[in-house]
Amino acid sequence: MFEKVLERVNKNSPLLHCITNYVTVNDCANIILACGASPIMADDISEVEEITSICNALVINIGTLNERTVSAMVKAGMKANKLGHPVILDPVGAGASKLRTETISRLINKVKFSVIRGNISEIKTVYQGSGTTKGVDADIKDIVNEDNISGVITFAKSLSERTGAVIVITGAIDIVTDCNNSYLIRNGHPMMAKITGSGCMLTTVIGSFCGANSDNILDATAAAVCAMGICGELAYEKLAKSDGGTSTYRSYIIDFMSKMDAKVLNGGIKIESR
Amino acid sequence: MFEKVLERVNKNSPLLHCITNYVTVNDCANIILACGASPIMADDISEVEEITSICNALVINIGTLNERTVSAMVKAGMKANKLGHPVILDPVGAGASKLRTETISRLINKVKFSVIRGNISEIKTVYQGSGTTKGVDADIKDIVNEDNISGVITFAKSLSERTGAVIVITGAIDIVTDCNNSYLIRNGHPMMAKITGSGCMLTTVIGSFCGANSDNILDATAAAVCAMGICGELAYEKLAKSDGGTSTYRSYIIDFMSKMDAKVLNGGIKIESR
Amino acid sequence: MFEKVLERVNKNSPLLHCITNYVTVNDCANIILACGASPIMADDISEVEEITSICNALVINIGTLNERTVSAMVKAGMKANKLGHPVILDPVGAGASKLRTETISRLINKVKFSVIRGNISEIKTVYQGSGTTKGVDADIKDIVNEDNISGVITFAKSLSERTGAVIVITGAIDIVTDCNNSYLIRNGHPMMAKITGSGCMLTTVIGSFCGANSDNILDATAAAVCAMGICGELAYEKLAKSDGGTSTYRSYIIDFMSKMDAKVLNGGIKIESR
Numbered sequence: 148m149f150e151k152v153l154e155r156v157n158k159n160s161p162l163l164h165c166i167t168n169y170v171t172v173n174d175c176a177n178i179i180l181a182c183g184a185s186p187i188m189a190d191d192i193s194e195v196e197e198i199t200s201i202c203n204a205l206v207i208n209i210g211t212l213n214e215r216t217v218s219a220m221v222k223a224g225m226k227a228n229k230l231g232h233p234v235i236l237d238p239v240g241a242g243a244s245k246l247r248t249e250t251i252s253r254l255i256n257k258v259k260f261s262v263i264r265g266n267i268s269e270i271k272t273v274y275q276g277s278g279t280t281k282g283v284d285a286d287i288k289d290i291v292n293e294d295n296i297s298g299v300i301t302f303a304k305s306l307s308e309r310t311g312a313v314i315v316i317t318g319a320i321d322i323v324t325d326c327n328n329s330y331l332i333r334n335g336h337p338m339m340a341k342i343t344g345s346g347c348m349l350t351t352v353i354g355s356f357c358g359a360n361s362d363n364i365l366d367a368t369a370a371a372v373c374a375m376g377i378c379g380e381l382a383y384e385k386l387a388k389s390d391g392g393t394s395t396y397r398s399y400i401i402d403f404m405s406k407m408d409a410k411v412l413n414g415g416i417k418i419e420s421r
Numbered sequence: 422m423f424e425k426v427l428e429r430v431n432k433n434s435p436l437l438h439c440i441t442n443y444v445t446v447n448d449c450a451n452i453i454l455a456c457g458a459s460p461i462m463a464d465d466i467s468e469v470e471e472i473t474s475i476c477n478a479l480v481i482n483i484g485t486l487n488e489r490t491v492s493a494m495v496k497a498g499m500k501a502n503k504l505g506h507p508v509i510l511d512p513v514g515a516g517a518s519k520l521r522t523e524t525i526s527r528l529i530n531k532v533k534f535s536v537i538r539g540n541i542s543e544i545k546t547v548y549q550g551s552g553t554t555k556g557v558d559a560d561i562k563d564i565v566n567e568d569n570i571s572g573v574i575t576f577a578k579s580l581s582e583r584t585g586a587v588i589v590i591t592g593a594i595d596i597v598t599d600c601n602n603s604y605l606i607r608n609g610h611p612m613m614a615k616i617t618g619s620g621c622m623l624t625t626v627i628g629s630f631c632g633a634n635s636d637n638i639l640d641a642t643a644a645a646v647c648a649m650g651i652c653g654e655l656a657y658e659k660l661a662k663s664d665g666g667t668s669t670y671r672s673y674i675i676d677f678m679s680k681m682d683a684k685v686l687n688g689g690i691k692i693e694s695r
Numbered sequence: 696m697f698e699k700v701l702e703r704v705n706k707n708s709p710l711l712h713c714i715t716n717y718v719t720v721n722d723c724a725n726i727i728l729a730c731g732a733s734p735i736m737a738d739d740i741s742e743v744e745e746i747t748s749i750c751n752a753l754v755i756n757i758g759t760l761n762e763r764t765v766s767a768m769v770k771a772g773m774k775a776n777k778l779g780h781p782v783i784l785d786p787v788g789a790g791a792s793k794l795r796t797e798t799i800s801r802l803i804n805k806v807k808f809s810v811i812r813g814n815i816s817e818i819k820t821v822y823q824g825s826g827t828t829k830g831v832d833a834d835i836k837d838i839v840n841e842d843n844i845s846g847v848i849t850f851a852k853s854l855s856e857r858t859g860a861v862i863v864i865t866g867a868i869d870i871v872t873d874c875n876n877s878y879l880i881r882n883g884h885p886m887m888a889k890i891t892g893s894g895c896m897l898t899t900v901i902g903s904f905c906g907a908n909s910d911n912i913l914d915a916t917a918a919a920v921c922a923m924g925i926c927g928e929l930a931y932e933k934l935a936k937s938d939g940g941t942s943t944y945r946s947y948i949i950d951f952m953s954k955m956d957a958k959v960l961n962g963g964i965k966i967e968s969r
Contacts, residue, residue: 176891194792244468392676402940518742666950
């Protein structure tokens with residue numbers, strides 16, 4: 148169903164400006180290339196406006212934020228807004244410190260985001276302006292399941308309404324919603340939580356897809372979530388046939404993204420409109 | 422012999438705060454997850470106290486230190502001390518510059534470490550307050566062997582007495598000692614020196630194990646050293662059957678850590694009490 | 696033809712000081728070890744002179760530059776010049792922002808480089824002091840082919856004359872030239888452009904080879920370019936027999952570098968003197 152989204156990524160090969168953490172930055176750059184886009188990482192305040200100007204979209208990830216880079220994030224975000232570029236936010240560890248929670252508020256006040264993607268605890272913190280994130284993972288009491296999912300969708304829709312962003316809550320079931328339409332996506336594999344960066348990487352795939360599909364952010368985002376989840380599944384299948392572990396698994400995920408096409412995507416997609 | 426150590430890591434899934442270098446940080450995050458713990462990297466001085474408060478242990482690695490991060494290391498270390506969390510030091514390249522050697526002195530004066538792990542040249546620098554480290558590798562004239570090992574243990578014990586930390590000297594033979602009891606560990610493989618980060622990764626595995634075993638730092642540390650060494654051996658065996666090189670080897674080490682259990686550990690352990 | 700270059704790398708195991716970007720730094724450290732040298736990454740201005748003093752060569756890569764690290768680059772470069780160490784420049788993204796273009800000018804004014812390596816757009820920017828780089832990739836209108844290559848060599852020679860550096864322009868055909876002698880190298884594979892860091896890694900292999908062959912920079916550089924290209928080819932051959940993707944490909948490149956020797960190099964080399 149997302150043939151056109153993929154087609155435009157491959158045709159336009161969007162350039163993606165990332166201000167991101169130094170933990171998963173290499174994996175992010177590689178998966179951006181793997182999915183058909185091209186990355187440039189630049190975080191000095193004196194160049195971020197120029198860099199974002201030559202790009203098609205901007206990803207802001209606060210994973211290893213500091214005072215210097217937060218200012219650069221705000222400046223780059225405002226410039227991208229002026230240019231009409233999609234801006235994607237990954238609020239890593241929102242709720243784990245005052246700095247993170249306040250940075251999110253500052254960013255959301257200054258920058259209009261096209262997409263905000265996090266786990267349920269991070270997104271709750273974005274919503275409430277405070278939170279109880281356990282480090283960079285979701286709090287157990289927040290976990291989304293079939294029983295509470297309607298409530299979570301309602302909450303995500305209201306955050307979308309307030310921010311104007313497509314909201315993505317990833318977990319066992321992924322939610323992608325704007326203020327009107329929602330997708331539930333059941334792709335992915337639990338082993339993705341055993342490697343660092345599966346969330347960060349997804350955010351950059353979303354950025355890549357949105358960079359080439361800025362007129363259809365909801366579908367571009369949903370396609371990226373499905374593609375990443377399918378890669379997690381295919382990587383697990385391949386791993387199960389060998390005797391590898393988590394590092395090989397990480398590598399396989401990026402491998403499968405580099406071979407993703409409409410046929411694989413449509414063959415594996417588990418999506419439901421709500 | 423370390424079943425209980427492993428069991429508690431798996432049961433408690435400790436959260437580990439790392440202030441570490443940007444060279445090996447991704448491998449560190451992945452091996453922390455692989456060994457059953459969970460990482461959070463955060464180095465901004467305004468958040469490190471809060472971040473360390475939600476964690477179970479702190480790892481400080483000076484590999485790519487700068488003025489900004491050194492202050493954060495001191496602050497985080499003092500907070501972790503107040504909370505009674507294990508704090509682990511990796512004095513990467515101590516002796517290679519005045520900044521590194523002085524930072525080590527500053528850290529040791531302000532922070533009580535539970536474990537200090539380095540190669541022989543780094544640990545000598547920690548002891549003497551000066552050194553001749555060849556970059557980040559051990560000086561050849563310092564190499565530990567069967568002939569000089571008694572002297573090295575005596576020296577390590579006296580550093581333990583002075584600092585209160587378990588001292589770990591890694592090399593062909595690994596030494597783990599407090600001021601009373603010592604372990605010699607003969608696990609590992611020379612090829613581990615051909616990848617970056619085997620030392621840094623070990624330090625974070627020690628941090629993970631100590632985070633779940635803060636009442637038994639010596640055994641938690643020895644278990645981590647054995648586990649890492651066994652992964653190096655298993656990875657080499659697997660590599661020898663294929664035609665891979667150092668990058669595949671690195672990946673296999675993390676893979677085997679993600680599959681480590683009491684059976685593998687006990688089957689491979691080469692440890693001697695002294 | 697480059698047996699002696701390789702022999703000296705293996706015999707001397709040069710220590711390489713890198714001030715480099717945080718995107719590809721881990722791959723750089725691993726390929727430095729793989730090719731027989733040893734890396735130390737250090738970017739704090741208060742230690743870079745000491746660190747460079749214990750090393751055999753210095754690599755400066757501006758991929759994620761900021762005000763703090765640019766000052767460290769200048770200081771380290773000037774010190775390395777005083778010591779007679781080879782200094783290698785990788786002008787990542789030169790032309791993509793005023794900061795990058797001006798930093799290049801500042802570096803070239805203050806530091807004498809032994810080698811400058813970039814894609815054609817980056818090297819044009821170095822030459823002109825302005826440019827139109829598309830992020831970190833070459834601009835399509837700049838692409839070097841058999842028709843325009845004579846002109847590109849002439850331009851590269853004149854940049855070499857002005858700077859005193861060996862100039863390396865990498866692309867489908869690689870050019871290595873000083874003001875008198877040129878090599879054209881046709882090793883490599885297009886898939887190298889689908890991973891991040893193939894350029895950065897090559898620059899550090901050049902630095903490693905030059906660190907052990909400071910009396911023959913042109914040949915050391917050409918040997919490094921050939922070696923990297925051959926690794927790209929061998930990795931592709933191996934990948935084609937399996938069903939891997941870009942992440943596995945990246946790993947194979949480093950693997951093959953760790954197994955590079957005179958026989959493999961001479962068997963695969965595609966070089967032409969001009």
